[in-house]
Amino acid sequence: MEFFIDTAIVDEIRxxxxxxxxAGVTTNPSLIVASGRDFREVVLEIAGMVGGAISAEVTALDAEGMIKEGREVAAWNEHVVVKLPLTxxxxxxxxxxTADGIRTNVTLCFSVPQALLAARAGATYISPFAGRVDDIGWDGIQLIREIKEAYVLGGIETKVLAASIRHPxxxxxAALAGADVATxxxxVFKQMVSHPLTDKGLDGFMKDWAKRGEAKQ
Ligand code: E4P
Known part of the structure; x- marks a missing residue:
C-alpha cells in the first residue's frame, strides 16, 4: 500500500x-482554505516538492463546469490528478x-455501488471515506474491503484510496483490507512513527554507548 499525505500545508508535506x-498528496477545498493559500499557487508548490500524484478538487457542481475546471487544473502540472465528487x-x-487522458480521483465515496459506478466512469482512484463512515456507526474499513473485493472480482483497475483516515x-x-493507497x-503520520519502546530502547542504547569511554579506562 502506498502513502499519500492528506493536507495542503507545505511544511507538513516537506x-x-x-x-x-x-507517493503523493491529496487536497480538498476545506484543506486548501485551511492552508490560507491560493489554490493554484499551493498546488504548484506541492507539485515541485513531491514527484507523485497531487489531487486537486474541482468546485463546480455541474458536469460542464467540472470538465472545464478539471482541464484547467490538470494543465497546471503533469502530476495533478483531478478530484471529482461522486455525483x-x-x-x-x-x-x-478520462477520455482526455487526465487522471481522476473520485471522492466522497460511501458505498460499493458508488465505487462500481466511479470505476465504470474510468476513475483512476476511488476514495472511500473510512472515518466518516465510522462516524455514522458503520464500518469504514469493511467498506474498503468490500470495494476492493468487488474490483478484484470485476477485473477493475481503479485504485482504492483509503481516505478520512483518523488513526494509525x-x-x-486499510492495508489488510487491500487498499492500494491510504491518504x-x-x-497520523507522526503517531505512526512513534512507539514508547522505540524511545526507551534508543535511550538505553545511547546511555550504554556513552559509557564506552569509561570502560576503557
Ligand atoms: C480525502 O481525500 C479527503 O481529503 C479526506 O481524507 C477527508 O478526511 P476527513 O473526513 O478527515 O475530512
Whole structure:
C-alpha cells in the first residue's frame, strides 16, 4: 500500500516527504482554505516538492463546469490528478476527463455501488471515506474491503484510496483490507512513527554507548 499525505500545508508535506515514504498528496477545498493559500499557487508548490500524484478538487457542481475546471487544473502540472465528487455530474466529468487522458480521483465515496459506478466512469482512484463512515456507526474499513473485493472480482483497475483516515490503526486495517493507497493526515503520520519502546530502547542504547569511554579506562 502506498502513502499519500492528506493536507495542503507545505511544511507538513516537506517534513513527511523527507522521510522518503510519500507517493503523493491529496487536497480538498476545506484543506486548501485551511492552508490560507491560493489554490493554484499551493498546488504548484506541492507539485515541485513531491514527484507523485497531487489531487486537486474541482468546485463546480455541474458536469460542464467540472470538465472545464478539471482541464484547467490538470494543465497546471503533469502530476495533478483531478478530484471529482461522486455525483451524476462528477461521473460524467470523470468519463470526459478520462477520455482526455487526465487522471481522476473520485471522492466522497460511501458505498460499493458508488465505487462500481466511479470505476465504470474510468476513475483512476476511488476514495472511500473510512472515518466518516465510522462516524455514522458503520464500518469504514469493511467498506474498503468490500470495494476492493468487488474490483478484484470485476477485473477493475481503479485504485482504492483509503481516505478520512483518523488513526494509525485505520492505516493498518486499510492495508489488510487491500487498499492500494491510504491518504493520511500529518498528525497520523507522526503517531505512526512513534512507539514508547522505540524511545526507551534508543535511550538505553545511547546511555550504554556513552559509557564506552569509561570502560576503557
Ligand atoms: C480525502 O481525500 C479527503 O481529503 C479526506 O481524507 C477527508 O478526511 P476527513 O473526513 O478527515 O475530512
Amino acid at each position: 517534513e513527511i516527504g523527507e522521510w522518503g515514504v510519500l 451524476p455530474a462528477g461521473l460524467q466529468a470523470c468519463k470526459a476527463l 490503526m485505520h492505516v493498518q486495517q 493520511i493526515p500529518y498528525k
